[in-house]
Structures are given as structure tokens and as C-alpha cells.
Amino acid sequence: MAENISTDEVVILGDESINSNVMCQTQSVQPKVAKERKKRSRAWDNFGTFADEEGNKKAKCKHCGQDYFADSVKNGTKAMLTHMLTCKKMPKVVDKSQTxxxxxxxxxxxxxxxxxxxxxxxxxxxxxxxxxxxxxxxxxxxxxxxxxxxxxxxxxxxxxxxxxxxxxxxx
Incomplete structure (x- = not known):
């Protein structure tokens, strides 16, 4: 992926009596790339992420294939957690050693x-x-x-x- 680097040229005009030369200073400014945050919700154990044709971030249930919006800023994981409770194809975890x-x-x-x-x-x-x-x-x-x-x-x-x-x- 090509990085966008904007170059600003700053011209500092010195006082003719102090310095007769014109100084040019070039400064490179690189945009900050946001690191993707670690996914902490247990919903991500059962969902995979993808982007649809419109560029929206989505998540798909690994068991039944149901799609949900998954942009961490706009949507959150509440819909996916609710789906996990009702998904018919989700394997139920039962501790066999427990009485x-x-x-x-x-x-x-x-x-x-x-x-x-x-x-x-x-x-x-x-x-x-x-x-x-x-x-x-x-x-x-x-x-x-x-x-x-x-x-x-x-x-x-x-x-x-x-x-x-x-x-x-x-x-």
C-alpha cells in the first residue's frame, strides 16, 4: 500500500542585514496509521470478518453463515453475542466432568x-x-x-x- 506523504515547503526570509541568503526548509509530514485494536469480545471466537461490496466491515457466523455489521466504532458486538445464544448450529459446550x-x-x-x-x-x-x-x-x-x-x-x-x-x- 502506498503511503501518502505530504510535503510542505516553508520559506524563511531572513533580515537582509543579518543574512542576505534566503533559506528554504522542507518538512515531511507522515500521516499516523491507526493500529487495529485487539478483539477482546468472545463473539470473535465464533465470527469471521470480511468487507462487503460497499466497503462495510461485516462479520459472518462460522456455524450458520449469518452476516452482521462489525465496525467497532459504529456497531459493537451486541448483535453477534445475542446471535450466539440463538444460533441453532452453534455447538453447546457441556463440561462432562461436572456433576x-x-x-x-x-x-x-x-x-x-x-x-x-x-x-x-x-x-x-x-x-x-x-x-x-x-x-x-x-x-x-x-x-x-x-x-x-x-x-x-x-x-x-x-x-x-x-x-x-x-x-x-x-x-
Whole structure:
């Protein structure tokens, strides 16, 4: 990119009695280039920037492709942060190591009686329970690889990684 350099010529006329020479002084003035500020908002983790055909700065969602104006002086990041809450294709981050709460019905009580219990997902416990189910119910091993069972497990427990014959783990 070519820099614009403006040159101002200043002529200083000296007093004839002091100095009979005319001094010419040339001074170069370079415009200040504004540094781009660091993007601090967490919105920029999920948005990429570009300029549209009219030269406006815009941001595009990396997940669904929605466009937003993104000039830091004029627009800010509020619209992008709001979009992150409602974007259907944005992956939800869930800490699997954190204990969650669940509801369990009380035995012997009404159908509406529930108790709040703590719950933590354990991959190994789920794998053992699946193995026990296949053995006790005398199901074929291929049962867990079928589409119906996989769909059921996505709904019942989407964290569970279904073992297959190609990924055998030894105890």
C-alpha cells in the first residue's frame, strides 16, 4: 500500500542585514496509521470478518453463515453475542466432568413426587451396563450398531460413545 506523504515547503526570509541568503526548509509530514485494536469480545471466537461490496466491515457466523455489521466504532458486538445464544448450529459446550442435577420419582409416592439427585455421566458404567444387557437378553452384538439403537442413545444419553467391534477396549 502506498503511503501518502505530504510535503510542505516553508520559506524563511531572513533580515537582509543579518543574512542576505534566503533559506528554504522542507518538512515531511507522515500521516499516523491507526493500529487495529485487539478483539477482546468472545463473539470473535465464533465470527469471521470480511468487507462487503460497499466497503462495510461485516462479520459472518462460522456455524450458520449469518452476516452482521462489525465496525467497532459504529456497531459493537451486541448483535453477534445475542446471535450466539440463538444460533441453532452453534455447538453447546457441556463440561462432562461436572456433576449435574436430575429428577427421580419417589417410589411408593404419587406420580408427581420427585426428588432432586446429583448425577454424573460415567462412560465406563454405561459401557458395562450395555454389555450386561447384550449378554442377559441374548442380543446379537450387531444390535448396538443398528440405526435404531444409535438414535435411541442420542436421545437418552448423547454423551455415551457406543462401542463397536472395530474399537475394542481391553480391561
Amino acid at each position: 449435574q442435577i436430575g429428577f427421580q420419582s419417589v417410589q411408593g409416592g404419587n406420580t408427581c413426587d420427585v426428588v432432586v439427585v446429583s448425577w454424573k455421566f460415567e462412560q465406563e458404567q454405561c459401557r458395562r451396563a450395555l454389555c450386561r444387557m447384550v449378554i442377559v437378553d441374548e442380543l446379537p452384538f450387531k444390535f448396538v450398531e443398528k440405526e435404531g439403537f444409535r438414535n435411541f442413545m442420542k436421545v437418552a444419553q448423547h454423551h455415551f460413545k457406543i462401542p463397536s467391534r472395530t474399537t475394542v477396549t481391553r480391561d
